[in-house]
Amino acid sequence: MPAGITGGIWLERRSNKKPNDKSTNRLPIIGWREWVGLPELGIKIIKAKVDSGARSSSLHAYDLHEFERDGINLVRFKVHPLQRKTTKTVECEAAILEYRSVRSSSGKASRRPVIVTNVKLLGVTWPVELTLANRDAMGFRMLLGREAFRRRFLVDAGNSYYGGRPKRKRKTKTKPPATEGPL
Numbered sequence: 001m002p003a004g005i006t007g008g009i010w011l012e013r014r015s016n017k018k019p020n021d022k023s024t025n026r027l028p029i030i031g032w033r034e035w036v037g038l039p040e041l042g043i044k045i046i047k048a049k050v051d052s053g054a055r056s057s058s059l060h061a062y063d064l065h066e067f068e069r070d071g072i073n074l075v076r077f078k079v080h081p082l083q084r085k086t087t088k089t090v091e092c093e094a095a096i097l098e099y100r101s102v103r104s105s106s107g108k109a110s111r112r113p114v115i116v117t118n119v120k121l122l123g124v125t126w127p128v129e130l131t132l133a134n135r136d137a138m139g140f141r142m143l144l145g146r147e148a149f150r151r152r153f154l155v156d157a158g159n160s161y162y163g164g165r166p167k168r169k170r171k172t173k174t175k176p177p178a179t180e181g182p183l
Helices: none
Strands: 009-010 025-032 033-038 041-053 057-060 062-069 073-081 090-103 111-121 124-133 142-147 154-156
Touching: 025 033, 033 142, 090 124
Parallel strands: 025 154, 041 142, 057 124
Antiparallel strands: 009 025, 033 041, 033 111, 057 142, 062 073, 073 090, 090 111, 111 124
């Protein structure tokens, strides 16, 4: 995760169990959208929608090519990690865990490859199953479904970026070329 991504708020989980019970723990809070990293795929940062209404997680992927190496089914694909931009492309490769029928928010079912890769958020790294789909028409390049953050984080649906925002590069203004006076 780039510099500037830190912190997070902690909230103690309330329960009817005794305070000394081992199941009483503290979970960090995340917002409905967060910047996450996918280090094994070479994606330093990608904005994810945290969606407790979606069971599975999904990653924007295009130009998928499935192949086999040493008896393992793999998929090679490309990702545009920056929302609404196609200037940066990351080429990725991962083992295919399985194929899954996933129903989109519009109700249409499609068969998608599923990979497992590590996600990094608030300094925590853990493995997550991701379905690969072209999300060009969607608002976010990644969807973090409830199975990915279950028992790890609590979601504050009214706030965003508990992990912070990446530092933006400043745009440099280009000066028009100097014009000379009349000849």
